[in-house]
Each structure stands twice: as structure tokens, then as C-alpha cells.
Amino acid sequence: MFKRMSVVICGLAVMLITAGPAIAQGDAAADAATTAAVKTKLLGDTKVAGLNINVDTKDNVVTLTGKVKTAAERTEAVRLARTTTGVKSVVNKLVVDPTYDKSDKAKAEIKDEAKDAKDATKGTTGKAVDATKDATGKTVDATKKAADKTVDATKKAADKTEDAAQKAGEKTKDAAVKSKDVTADASITSAVKTKLLGDTKVAGLKIDVDTKDNVVTLTGNVKTAAERDEAIRLAKNTTGVKSVVNKLTIVP
Numbered sequence: 001m002f003k004r005m006s007v008v009i010c011g012l013a014v015m016l017i018t019a020g021p022a023i024a025q026g027d028a029a030a031d032a033a034t035t036a037a038v039k040t041k042l043l044g045d046t047k048v049a050g051l052n053i054n055v056d057t058k059d060n061v062v063t064l065t066g067k068v069k070t071a072a073e074r075t076e077a078v079r080l081a082r083t084t085t086g087v088k089s090v091v092n093k094l095v096v097d098p099t100y101d102k103s104d105k106a107k108a109e110i111k112d113e114a115k116d117a118k119d120a121t122k123g124t125t126g127k128a129v130d131a132t133k134d135a136t137g138k139t140v141d142a143t144k145k146a147a148d149k150t151v152d153a154t155k156k157a158a159d160k161t162e163d164a165a166q167k168a169g170e171k172t173k174d175a176a177v178k179s180k181d182v183t184a185d186a187s188i189t190s191a192v193k194t195k196l197l198g199d200t201k202v203a204g205l206k207i208d209v210d211t212k213d214n215v216v217t218l219t220g221n222v223k224t225a226a227e228r229d230e231a232i233r234l235a236k237n238t239t240g241v242k243s244v245v246n247k248l249t250i251v252p
Contacts, residue, residue: 029183031057034086036190038062041080043197044205048077051198053094055081060088067100185211188240192216195234202231207248209235214242221251 035057042050053066062081068074074094081090189211196204207220216235222228228248235244 027059029179029186030086031060032183032190033186034060034062034084036186036193038081038084038087039190040193040197041084042077043194045076045080048073048080052100053077057087060086061091062087062089063091063093065093067095067097069096069098069100071096181213184214184240188214188216188238192235192238192241195238196231199230199234202227202234207231211241214240215245216241216243217245217247219247221249223250223252225250 035055038055038057039050042048042053042055044050049068052068053064056063056065062084064077064081068077074092074096077094078090078092081087189209192209192211193204196202196207196209198204203222206222207218210217210219216238218231218235222231228246228250231248232244232246235241
């Protein structure tokens, strides 16, 4: 699972180099992927109550908030975050409270976090589009001022500027669409994996989750048909999932 998420993050990095005005959106996508990777680590570690810890990432800096029962648990959570690929540093805001305990409410909060991350990514896409429009407007103004000098020169320059602007606009649009698709798939993968890890009927750590164009593929081993059916049900009921491809193998 972690290997596949690394491939997603590398793909985002390549698009950032070529996307121009969409670089801000790429940063948000990388931060979302880092948040998902850290959260998955926390949920998969038996020494840490991952459901009680909130994870936020900005510019590769991870902030951990919430309550833990012991100092040892806090230290382990910080260590797991720091050793996650792509993490520059960790801001520790965890509070040690031996009496603290969360139950099913934590699962609902994780779902809300995934939704917030998806909404934030959409907002970043809108900003990238606005920045592209502003840049296009400045180019048009510069072309009009140059037209006052020489009519013939202005016509040639206008033709070249129009062609360049059209090509740049098409590249920016394509990059934005691809980045949005990858970001949405990464968010869905994170949401499905979190559901599987949080369900006691499913051995979530043994199930790999991949998403492409909103289609989720489940692979790995399960002990019973009931466990397989529950995993498929959880994936199908995740927001944004179009369909589920079942590649789970029953190994008693």
C-alpha cells in the first residue's frame, strides 16, 4: 500500500514541474498524500491509538494534535510521522491524558477530515484557475500597448501571443484535470483504507487499496467470505467510489 502511495506522490511531483500556474495545487496534493501516509501508519501501529490523533500537513510539515494516554505513545506517534517519506519536520501538539478515551466518535471525525482535505483540494484548484485568468489578462494588456507603436508589428505579435496563450491554456487545463483526478483518487484510497482499518470485522492491514478514475480495486488475503463481503461493502459505501473491483483471495 505504501509503495503505491509513493508512486502517486511521484506522479504528482512530475506534473508540478510541467503545470506552471497549477504548482500551488500540486503542493496541496502532495500534502494530502503525506497526511494519508502518516495517518495510515498511526492506524496500523499497535502502540498508538491512531483514531485519537489528528494529522495536518502544510509544505511537508506535519502537525499532530489530540490526546494520548502515555508519553511513550506520544513519542511513538512523533517517530512514525518523522520517518514517513516526504515529511520535512513534525510539530508535536499531542497532550498526555491517562484518563482520555475515544470510541466510535473518532471514526466519524476521520471521515470528516478526509472530506475537509478533499474540499481544500477543490478550493486550491479554483485559485489556480483564477491565477491563470489573471496572467492571461496581463498578457492581453501588454499586447494592446505594443499595438500603439506599429500596426504591422502589433498584428504579428498579437497572432503569436494568441497562439502561445491558447497552447499554454490547453496545457494548464490538461494538467489541472490530471492533477484533480489523481488527488481525488488519492483521497478515495485514504478514505477506504481508513474504513477497513477501523472495522473490527476486517483485517485492514492485509488488504491493499488502489483507486483510478474513482474505481477502487481491493487485493490481498481474507480468512472468510464474510470478511471479503464486508470489505467490499465498506469500499462501495465510501463517498466518491464509482465501483469496486474485487481481487481478494480467501485463505482460511
